[in-house]
Amino acid sequence: MESGHLIFDGSCRGSMFFGDQTFRGARSVMTMEEAFRKRPFFSSPEELEEVYYDEHLPEKKRRLTQEQVNLLEKSFEAENKLEPERKTQLAKKLGLQPRQVAVWFQNRRARWKTKQLERDYDLLKSSYDSLLADHTNLAKENEKLRAKVVSLSEKLQAQEVMDQQTHPPPEYVDGGVHTSMKTKDGLSSGSGGSAVVDEDSPQLIDSGDSYFPDDYPSCMRPVDGVQSEEEVGSDDSRSYFSDVFAAPEQPQQVEDEPLGWWVWS
DNA sequence: TTGTGTTTTATTGCCTCC
DNA sequence: GGAGGCAATAAAACACAA
Numbered sequence: 022m023e024s025g026h027l028i029f030d031g032s033c034r035g036s037m038f039f040g041d042q043t044f045r046g047a048r049s050v051m052t053m054e055e056a057f058r059k060r061p062f063f064s065s066p067e068e069l070e071e072v073y074y075d076e077h078l079p080e081k082k083r084r085l086t087q088e089q090v091n092l093l094e095k096s097f098e099a100e101n102k103l104e105p106e107r108k109t110q111l112a113k114k115l116g117l118q119p120r121q122v123a124v125w126f127q128n129r130r131a132r133w134k135t136k137q138l139e140r141d142y143d144l145l146k147s148s149y150d151s152l153l154a155d156h157t158n159l160a161k162e163n164e165k166l167r168a169k170v171v172s173l174s175e176k177l178q179a180q181e182v183m184d185q186q187t188h189p190p191p192e193y194v195d196g197g198v199h200t201s202m203k204t205k206d207g208l209s210s211g212s213g214g215s216a217v218v219d220e221d222s223p224q225l226i227d228s229g230d231s232y233f234p235d236d237y238p239s240c241m242r243p244v245d246g247v248q249s250e251e252e253v254g255s256d257d258s259r260s261y262f263s264d265v266f267a268a269p270e271q272p273q274q275v276e277d278e279p280l281g282w283w284v285w286s
Numbered sequence: 287t288t289g290t291g292t293t294t295t296a297t298t299g300c301c302t303c304c
Numbered sequence: 305g306g307a308g309g310c311a312a313t314a315a316a317a318c319a320c321a322a
Contacts, residue, residue, distance in 0.1 A: 082295060082316045102309090124296060127309075132294090134310095293318070302309085 085125070089115050093122070097129050 085093070096111055103111075103126045112119040 084294065084317065105307090121295085123308085125294095128295070131310075287322100289320105289322090291319085291321105293316100295314100295316080297314075298312085300310090300312105303307090304305105 085115075085117075089117065093125055093129070097126065101126070101130055101133065 092115060093111070096107070100107075103123060108119050108122050108126075111117075112122045115122065
């Protein structure tokens with residue numbers, strides 16, 4: 022260990038390499054020749070000057086020369102981890118402390134990692150951008166198709182309405198007739214359809230004039246028929262009245278529910 | 287010349303492995 | 305427990321615009 026030069030070796034950590042008072046105090050002024058003898062690796066005057074400056078003023082943090090960096094880079098490319106033997110060899114070759122070589126590799130690995138992260142980020146970003154463009158295009162396409170579906174649905178509905186107007190369902194056409202018949206039936210069965218009403222108001226039965234023509238033979242008066250109607254009407258009297266009273270309100274239901282217009286509730 | 291941002295060298299503390 | 309790696313950080317060196 023040279024006095025004032027090797028404060029620590031590769032295995033020693035925590036010692037100050039530059040700026041340490043003990044180190045400074047141990048320093049001795051070095052001639053250019055001494056510097057050259059210590060570092061035969063450098064041949065150019067500029068490098069020698071740097072070495073001299075480095076050795077002469079060790080408290081100043083000096084950057085490595087281009088040759089040193091080149092060799093370190095080559096070594097790093099070959100293997101980015103530093104075994105102790107290689108570290109020692111490199112340090113000897115470069116005229117550096119093994120610790121300096123180790124530190125350089127450590128910092129170089131950190132730089133490589135940062136660059137690698139940037140590359141990965143760029144890769145991911147371009148991939149993301151590509152996916153985003155695809156997604157945007159698909160969303161536009163989807164929107165177009167949705168608009169088409171809405172348009173076609175509206176056309177289909179309009180066509181169905183037209184079809185219903187030009188060719189109404191048979192039950193709807195008969196509806197008017199049926200309704201009037203029902204009204205007639207309603208009158209007959211409404212007065213006579215309810216057995217309770219008939220029993221409670223025999224006058225109505227007696228005044229069946231309204232139902233049977235006056236000129237009908239009394240023998241022809243269909244008392245049984247009325248009774249049968251009453252019996253029949255009693256079963257569906259409620260639905261009948263509901264038909265009569267609900268009928269005017271049904272058309273809306275017809276429009277809304279094509280199948281529901283005949284389903285009386 | 288100087289202020290400021292970036293790069294490089296080195297240290298420190300923590301962690302893992304043997 | 306020592307050696308070595310890594311992340312965070314300090315500080316010197318450097319680049320560059322105003």
